[in-house]
Amino acid sequence: MREGPPPQMGQSLLFLTDDQIRKGIEAMFFAYRGFTADPDRILAEKGYGRAHHRAIHFINRNPGTTVNNLLSVLGVTKQSLNRVLRTLIEDGLVASTVGKRDKRERHLNLTAAGAELERELSDAQRDRMRAAYRAAGPAAVAGFRQVLEAMMDGDTRYHYEAMRDKTE
Amino acid sequence: MREGPPPQMGQSLLFLTDDQIRKGIEAMFFAYRGFTADPDRILAEKGYGRAHHRAIHFINRNPGTTVNNLLSVLGVTKQSLNRVLRTLIEDGLVASTVGKRDKRERHLNLTAAGAELERELSDAQRDRMRAAYRAAGPAAVAGFRQVLEAMMDGDTRYHYEAMRDKTE
DNA sequence: TTGGAATGTCAACAAAGCTGACGTATTGTG
């Protein structure tokens, strides 16, 4: 019993109706649950949470990064990151070494055990992502990335691109 | 110093490399921050959190829904939902009415004030989504939705589709 | 050389998830 778009609206703008946009919002919400489901299961077994996963992921992507840099990428306070980092260091998954040039800094790296957990987590997450990519096809994947990138905040996009450029 | 894909790999599978998939994972992480940033700001001003937003969103989408149905859509326990729902009812944003056919059930609806907050929140979120859609174009949007839908868990997708069908 | 900026740690608190147990009202069934 709802109104469709007015007939005079150009075909090319149909994808901008409130209804289309709401569907995108709900898709984003539900998909994010799937996105985190597999790593969450693995982490729960080992007594870790999503925050540990994020730290491990970005230390792996950015070996030797400092605490300061890591928390700006993750977008949390240093106190919040510190708690997570401390348990990872105590458990021998992350190595923290005093900076050589600047002794205030701590450089973070994954240990062998940390790298192993990283692999386990990213394998699980990649498997799901790969299946979704395969089901949707290359054109859809390109669109997926385009929309996500357009959705980021400016400073967030900066971190994303800095990360992305590492292997491009 | 990384290896590219092996030369014998078909062009059409390049989008399935680990590197492409990792980029998708990071895009998803960073984009979700942007996705929630605007509503989060509005909610913080009013002393609410993301959990309140979700409840308000789905009550609006599904007027008269029961508590049981809502918590299965949201994927949380009744204790967790109840804490959020109680404050929304106390604050006069949500109305809970005893079921007519089955008096054990409570039917949830937004009050005028609740509908107003819902509009404020979804306007903010839609604005960003609309900008992203416009920047990416209709083909990209179609791909975006396809990949997200393929990423959902089976039972989650069921809720998504039930919701989606409301206006299709 | 000394005071301020930067880096990181400790303590305490809040939001929002969870489990488990229990009470109450209502419904449906043997």
Added chain:
DNA sequence: CACAATACGTCAGCTTTGTTGACATTCCAA
């Protein structure tokens, strides 16, 4: 009708992960 199952609410207690505030250490520049 008696009783089990369902729907909802609540209490207590715990976990994760975010927050602010206070503080120690280190570096750098006036």
